[in-house]
Amino acid sequence: MTDPGLPAAEQTIIDGTVVRFEPDRFVLAEADVSIKHGKIVAVGKRLPRDGEVVDAGGGLVLPGLVNGHTHLGMSALRGLVPFLALEEWLRRIWAIERTLTVSDVHVGTALGLLEQLHQGTTTFNDDYLQADGAAHAALDLGARVQLVRGMIDLYDGKTQERLQDTLRLHGTFDGAGMGRLHIGVGIHSAGTVTEGLLHQGTALADRLGTFVHSHVHETERNIADFAARTGQRPLGYLHDRGMLAGGPRVLVHCCHLEPAEVRTLCRLPAGGVVTCPSSNGNLRVGTTPIIDLQAGGCRLAIGTDGAVSNPRQDLRHEGQLLARQADLSIESVAHVLTAGGAAVLGLPVGAVVVGHHADLVLVDGSDPAPFLRGAVDPRMVLVAGQQLVQSGRFCGGGSANLQGLQHDGALLRQRLEAVAAATA
């Protein structure tokens, strides 16, 4: 396993305007930022210039963006399957995914991380198969990643095997990369797991003190089929089995909610809902009732989802779509993209405040809006104080060999195109 290169133990960001994204406004203040061992230790005027000095050049210092739901490894599959109804789309995707190796997922995830780091996204909640590959990619690139291998046991009954693998993944990778890599428990969805896995997976997450990730309420057909089989809609089923209590529950999609279900999500003790506007639209899944959830105080994040259901992997674009769907202001969207998303994932990121990880984005100019609309990319991106992107170029250390990665990506792509053509 490789760890990302060490940042300077101490840094001071000077000559910047620190931006705080409140739920309804931007708060800008000229301030320096002191960083020690990857964490913010002071924010204020004329701080002592300890350690390495990073000049913000009079620009903005923002929190890195938080992507609440991705399948980064899918960046290698982009465009290989057209937008179809979810069930047929999944059949085609799974046929391709069955051929993926750990090293394929390593390459695909690294390419996906590179793409989004350049846009200022620093934290990811990722769910993918061959998760060891995804973990190594996260460590190579130095991003902050919460990772699960979504467990499915309904079709083969291999419950213990799946749980053991999650336990192994957690034991191997949790806390690696100087604490940037987190391993959670992936319960793929209520409809694809046995009741035993649901109970034991939830208990495992709480014993390990980690989060549970699950896809909840996608298509109406999905919900109706589940109700016909079990007599309950998925969310109620999860609730009745205690899956919604305890530590962070990262619940993705949550479309077609009834009022009582909205209330249930607003009462989650930890975690929240991740909405994926492009992906849900492209696969005609449905929409998340954002206005009702926000009105009820539900914690809310935005996700890009994978590159096959959403080829445009830019979280800021998802924010724009959400603003249009739910008539939200750019200030409100900015909060969801940062502190809001961080609250869903249960991580101390998403705000430039003392005690948080120094996951920061430096942007030229004096107004955060062009960056949030995707009109400009960051000048610098830092994770745990480590500079990963500078002037549009990846500069992180670790073992990321960009030329080798592009080469491996091209080979993988060729192979997957052939597989896609054969399984169409």
Ligand SMILES: [Zn+2]
């Ligand atoms: Zn997904």
